[in-house]
Amino acid sequence: MYDFLIAPFVDFGFMKRALVASLCLSVGGSSIGVFLILRRMSLMGDALAHALLPGAALGFLLGGLSLPAMSLGGFLAGITTALVSGAIARFTSMREDASFAAAYLTALALGVLIVSLRGSAVDLMNILFGAILAVDDQAMFLVAGTTTVTLVGLAAIYRPLVVECFNPGFLAAMGVKGALYHYLFLGLAVLNMVAAFQALGTLMALGLMLLPAVASSFWAREVWSMTAIAAPMAFLSAAIGLLISFHAGLPSGPVIVLMASLCFLGSLLFGSRASVRARLSHPVHLRG
């Protein structure tokens, strides 16, 4: 038991770092994920994550497999995509989801093209699918720093963000620029995606953010309780995923995301509200 569960994390530095990194990603990312769902932006978030690719690829082209270059490139690309598609939606009558889709498809194609200019298929795989076992100290500080900024930032903009989610007109009537908080939130989301893509790759960066958040909505109905459920769920998925990938020699990113999918599936089936179980069980209705 010890050999299976604990020893890998004790004996191997890269497993230790991967565990710490996934703890940070879980805590910061899942709170972002909860808000992405509540803002009905889960798919737009995904599009945004894909949009990091050309930036990361450009960083790769200029600096090789260097974390700062790729992270900065990814962050800039993500922010640009968010701002440009937001601006397109505001200035034309195009809906924001459509403009996001257009922007991210462009970005994805551009990114793959840029990587292929110089890199090998292995590099492309690394950027697309990540390598959490290759997380070094530098990457760990990036992830930990991101989590700190995310939690402090979210706490600061919590109230306007919540009101902007459920009653934007009220916020506007109070003379508050809701769009500002929307973009601050998107900025935090992009930051988390950048931190996650080193570990999980641009294609699955959102896995640890969204899946636990969606799963938590089958158990809780407030922002804080959803986050409180999503974060440990994300961490558990990451830890178990790491162990399985370690012992079975499987790529860690997909295994971790699949573990999170299992959490989602379990919650979908057995959650306390709006789940399949709740739907199929017919408790006696109340008197009033």
Add this chain to the structure above:
Amino acid sequence: MTAALKLVDLTVSYDRHPAVHHLSTEIPAAEMTAIVGPNGAGKSSLLKALVGLAPRVEGRIECSARRIAYLPQQAEIDRSFPISVLDTVLLGRWSRFGAFGKAAKVDVHDAQHAIEAVGLSGFERRPIDTLSVGQFQRVLFARLLLQDADLVLLDEPFAAIDAKTVGDLMELIRRWRSEKRTVVAVLHDLDQVRHDFPNSLLLARELVDSGPTARVLSPENLLRARAMAEAWDDQAGACEMPLSSSVIPSGAKRSRGTSSSRVA
């Protein structure tokens, strides 16, 4: 009669088509005014322009109110959002604690009072997605109570609301009037307007008439309003009526009459 609101040559447009067209009128202070008109007559757009939510507003709005409270149509609120009744009502004190401040004990206390006043005691911790349409409207009225505004704008406050709730909420509105607050409500039930609102503004993109309800809601006026509202012309050319005052860019602070006021 002092005016709470003076509109001068107000035009609100979407995609260049005017929803409210060259409207000039006054709305008396400390009085209840109903805004009446067919669908698409620009009633909601007018209220939105007053609180700065309309995309493009031309003309001038002079407002002597210190604080404005605005009740949107329910469709504009995401009622599935996980937030409690108490938290929703507390938002009425936004002007006090803003985006970052802490709600004081007295605010929570007042919020509980407001919830009691709208007949929802015991609902404080309930998430809003468990409420009926009528109950949720009571929550929004509790929030209005907390806003303590001297100008209250209500956009279809009684749409899809049962008679009992309408009665209770009307009671609150009458109390506002006795507290010298100005109430402006978009309404469709003409009998109710005749019964409860001494003052009316009949709108069909352009002003049909405004003043005492009995005069404004004459059959001729209503017929005229209906005919006017049905004309949306895709081929309409540019309006040649000169603007009597400067264009107000959307989102900018509008000039307001007597005091420097802000929406509360």
